[in-house]
Amino acid sequence: MGFSVRVLRTHILPFASLLLASAGASADELNGADTAWVLTSTALVLFMTIPGLSLFYAGLVRVKNVLSVLMQCFALTCLMSVLWFAVGYTMAFGSEGVEQGPFLGDFGNVFFSSITIDSMSGTIPTSLFAIFQMTFAIITPALIVGAFAERMRFSAMLIFCSIWLLVVYAPVCHWVWGGGWLGDIGLQDFAGGTVVHITAAVAALVAAVIMGPRKGFGTVPMPPHNLAITVAGAGMLWVGWFGFNAGSALGANNTAAMAMLVTHLSAACGALAWMTMEWVRHGKPSVLGIVTGMVAGLGTITPASGSVGPAAAVVIGLTAGVVCYFATNLLRNVLKIDDSLDVFPVHGVGGILGTLLAGIFCSTQLGIFSGNGFSDGINSIAAQFGVQAIGVITTFVYSAVMSYIILKLVNTMVELRVDADEENQGLDLVLHDERGYDL
Numbered sequence: 001m002g003f004s005v006r007v008l009r010t011h012i013l014p015f016a017s018l019l020l021a022s023a024g025a026s027a028d029e030l031n032g033a034d035t036a037w038v039l040t041s042t043a044l045v046l047f048m049t050i051p052g053l054s055l056f057y058a059g060l061v062r063v064k065n066v067l068s069v070l071m072q073c074f075a076l077t078c079l080m081s082v083l084w085f086a087v088g089y090t091m092a093f094g095s096e097g098v099e100q101g102p103f104l105g106d107f108g109n110v111f112f113s114s115i116t117i118d119s120m121s122g123t124i125p126t127s128l129f130a131i132f133q134m135t136f137a138i139i140t141p142a143l144i145v146g147a148f149a150e151r152m153r154f155s156a157m158l159i160f161c162s163i164w165l166l167v168v169y170a171p172v173c174h175w176v177w178g179g180g181w182l183g184d185i186g187l188q189d190f191a192g193g194t195v196v197h198i199t200a201a202v203a204a205l206v207a208a209v210i211m212g213p214r215k216g217f218g219t220v221p222m223p224p225h226n227l228a229i230t231v232a233g234a235g236m237l238w239v240g241w242f243g244f245n246a247g248s249a250l251g252a253n254n255t256a257a258m259a260m261l262v263t264h265l266s267a268a269c270g271a272l273a274w275m276t277m278e279w280v281r282h283g284k285p286s287v288l289g290i291v292t293g294m295v296a297g298l299g300t301i302t303p304a305s306g307s308v309g310p311a312a313a314v315v316i317g318l319t320a321g322v323v324c325y326f327a328t329n330l331l332r333n334v335l336k337i338d339d340s341l342d343v344f345p346v347h348g349v350g351g352i353l354g355t356l357l358a359g360i361f362c363s364t365q366l367g368i369f370s371g372n373g374f375s376d377g378i379n380s381i382a383a384q385f386g387v388q389a390i391g392v393i394t395t396f397v398y399s400a401v402m403s404y405i406i407l408k409l410v411n412t413m414v415e416l417r418v419d420a421d422e423e424n425q426g427l428d429l430v431l432h433d434e435r436g437y438d439l
Helices: 005-022 032-060 063-093 126-144 154-177 193-211 227-249 254-282 287-304 310-334 343-361 377-413 420-425 427-432
Strands: none
Touching: 032 063, 032 126, 032 227, 032 287, 063 126, 063 154, 063 427, 126 154, 126 193, 126 343, 154 193, 154 377, 154 427, 193 287, 193 343, 193 377, 227 254, 227 287, 254 287, 254 310, 287 310, 287 343, 310 343, 343 377, 420 427
16 A cells, blocks of 8 residues: 555666566556456455454444444445445546656546556556555544544534544545655655555544533543453454555555565564553553554554564564553553543554654664665665654644645534533434444
8 A cells, every 4th residue: 555656666666677577468468467466455454454453443442332433434434335336446646648846746536437358557456456555444433432432423424534534534545646746756655654554643633622521531430331342453464454454555566465464573572562561551451552552563563564574573563562551651640631432542643653754764774683675774764754753743733734624624513512411422322213232
């Protein structure tokens, strides 16, 4: 995913053409192995949202809100798919053969109008590239759900996420992967540190601040109602993330294999680091801690997964587990911000950390920590780190400002938050007239 069509042409296709020439094929012919892998990856990324993220979030909320979270993730999967088909894809990637501007794609692919059964993007069908990107457009707004869980109206959520996809996600996607200005200056974001994790997590933080804390936050215990469901969802996220990161190579190749390896190592190290922090500080390791550390490790390796090696992945994962652990405690206990399911301290801090570390560990001058050679030498490391910082800052500010404006706009159309009595009853009954459990 981290490669735009422009990058496909300038970086992947010259190398791929040599391989294909030796096999008697041309660079624009369908490659069965590449197509099969990206088909599999597409299914894996969708699997991350439903059932993975859905179950992960559902187990973390209180029993009276379990269906509301499942409903939000499921509805977003449907709605974001249609919006991506209608206009989101063309805003992000434009149409084939048209020079793309720095900020937004052209509108030649509205309703996928330029995509036929024979359209190709490199060695895979364009239709496959479009649906692979669609699964990313689904999970990104779904991540935001965790910040306002248990208190946002379903109608407000649908309106907010629809506008947000087109105003925030699609433009930033274009900037980085669709031939836009961040890709042009050399930002390394292989699978979504800026496009997915920073945009969603910043929006989540803004939403949590605007809506205010849940009733009883900080005074009434709000433990997860079913950690077994959360662990099951976490396992699905771990497996699905191989499609997220390794699938972003857009082919069955060496880059995909290395991305899968470093993704797994970072997840394992993030989980162990978070578990250890809790064990040392509180005397016992928690199940919630180890699965949250795993997600932190996955989110942090995402932007670097196509440009670092195994040793760097271990460092990134361990760093993610420790830094995101402290960020979670800072947000909840010091700043008193009720980001219900820790979207910003895990995905936001992880995305920022991973994007910055990608600029360091992609260097060829770091010995065992060397990456795939995007940078060379200390001056290049400094320059690349500067580019990464620009990407982080601009994405953070843009998502924050636009998310604030969208939330205020939605609040003029429909009240964002349920009232106190409805919150006490729970969103399952109030908004859907159903219960998650009838035992």
